[in-house]
Amino acid sequence: MRVYNFSAGPSCLPLPVLEKAQVEMLDQGNSGMSVMEMSHRSKPFETILHNTEALLRELMNIPDNYKVLFLQGGASMQFAMIPLNFLNGSGKAAFAITGQWAKKAYDEASRYGDCVVVGSSKDKTFSYIPEIDYSLIPKDADYLHICENNTIYGTKWHETPNAGEIPLISDMSSCILSEPVDVSKYAMIYAGAQKNMGPSGLTVAIIREDLLGKARDYTPTMLNYVTYAENESMYNTPPCYAIYICGLVLQWVKDNGGLAGMKAINEKKAAVLYDFLDSSAMFSATVDKKDRSLMNIPFVTGNDELDAKFVKEASANGFVNLKGHRSVGGMRASIYNAMPIEGITALVEFMKKFEAENK
Numbered sequence: 001m002r003v004y005n006f007s008a009g010p011s012c013l014p015l016p017v018l019e020k021a022q023v024e025m026l027d028q029g030n031s032g033m034s035v036m037e038m039s040h041r042s043k044p045f046e047t048i049l050h051n052t053e054a055l056l057r058e059l060m061n062i063p064d065n066y067k068v069l070f071l072q073g074g075a076s077m078q079f080a081m082i083p084l085n086f087l088n089g090s091g092k093a094a095f096a097i098t099g100q101w102a103k104k105a106y107d108e109a110s111r112y113g114d115c116v117v118v119g120s121s122k123d124k125t126f127s128y129i130p131e132i133d134y135s136l137i138p139k140d141a142d143y144l145h146i147c148e149n150n151t152i153y154g155t156k157w158h159e160t161p162n163a164g165e166i167p168l169i170s171d172m173s174s175c176i177l178s179e180p181v182d183v184s185k186y187a188m189i190y191a192g193a194q195k196n197m198g199p200s201g202l203t204v205a206i207i208r209e210d211l212l213g214k215a216r217d218y219t220p221t222m223l224n225y226v227t228y229a230e231n232e233s234m235y236n237t238p239p240c241y242a243i244y245i246c247g248l249v250l251q252w253v254k255d256n257g258g259l260a261g262m263k264a265i266n267e268k269k270a271a272v273l274y275d276f277l278d279s280s281a282m283f284s285a286t287v288d289k290k291d292r293s294l295m296n297i298p299f300v301t302g303n304d305e306l307d308a309k310f311v312k313e314a315s316a317n318g319f320v321n322l323k324g325h326r327s328v329g330g331m332r333a334s335i336y337n338a339m340p341i342e343g344i345t346a347l348v349e350f351m352k353k354f355e356a357e358n359k
């Protein structure tokens with residue numbers, strides 16, 4: 001019996017993807033072996049890698065002057081790779097602090113250069129997206145970094161910041177593939193796969209080519225993007241199985257209307273929960289309306305004991321991983337692409353019942 005899994009990551013995968021992987025587990029395309037067992041230099045795996053990249057390029061409409069890299073180490077590794085590779089002109093960079101991940105990216109980069117905060121929503125527990133003070137961005141900054149969707153707090157940049165010539169780098173770990181994006185507005189986009197693209201162990205980076213080749217001399221080979229760009233992400237053994245599942249997820253996204261299709265259904269899904277939260281006397285959403293995420297929806301009752309009771313009873317009824325992040329408390333429903341709308345309508349029915357029983 002499968003549950004409705006509201007985990008923030010690793011999170012639920014589309015059922016057809018898991019079923020396909022199950023069918024192909026013992027014999028991948030008449031190779032007589034699983035993807036996990038085959039050489040990454042073999043023809044069948046090369047085909048998987050190329051198809052996965054081609055699908056991502058097609059779905060995200062990635063321009064030809066961008067490289068798509070398949071990396072490891074999670075989004076957290078990018079917090080160090082980005083400054084090692086790009087914080088090398090003026091050695092200055094600008095950061096918007098919209099939550100814990102944005103702060104970690106800033107802290108790590110600060111070890112390598114001069115990092116300035118040009119916007120922050122810390123004053124209200126990151127419950128909104130701040131204005132960027134463009135006058136604070138150094139004219140010669142190497143880049144501006146944002147976290148596009150704030151997984152823990154449930155906010156999203158609905159308007160892409162524009163700092164002119166200054167390259168924009170975005171952590172899209174928890175919103176990539178959830179709606180169309182104009183890749184050309186960004187110098188780099190990156191995402192850990194385990195929220196909306198596949199299993200953990202794979203990190204995807206999309207980088208404009210002119211940024212490459214300026215890494216610090218002491219940058220380890222494995223932390224230099226050029227190593228991956230020059231070897232089609234196969235300088236060493238890539239996370240083969242995670243790439244394979246990512247390819248199946250991308251095919252599923254394509255079969256379901258691409259990113260425009262995802263956006264339409266994601267808006268519907270989120271509205272089911274937000275509309276209920278806005279009308280409930282017990283539950284409420286914690287984020288400013290204009291900045292709400294379609295992917296992560298935190299909510300509270302205002303009473304810690306009631307929150308705990310709700311999480312426990314929800315779990316017993318097949319709605320799991322609804323506990324909020326330890327830094328904010330309350331509840332959080334992560335409703336990535338793979339969460340079916342039925343999961344959200346069923347959750348709302350359960351919340352109504354809980355509310356009636358606990359007046």
Ligand SMILES: *Cc1c(COP(=O)(O)O)cnc(C)c1O
Binds near residue numbers: 101150172195
């Ligand atoms: C989950 C997450 C991370 C951390 O990802 P890891 O792959 O565990 O390093 C970073 N940024 C955002 C926005 C996230 O949601």
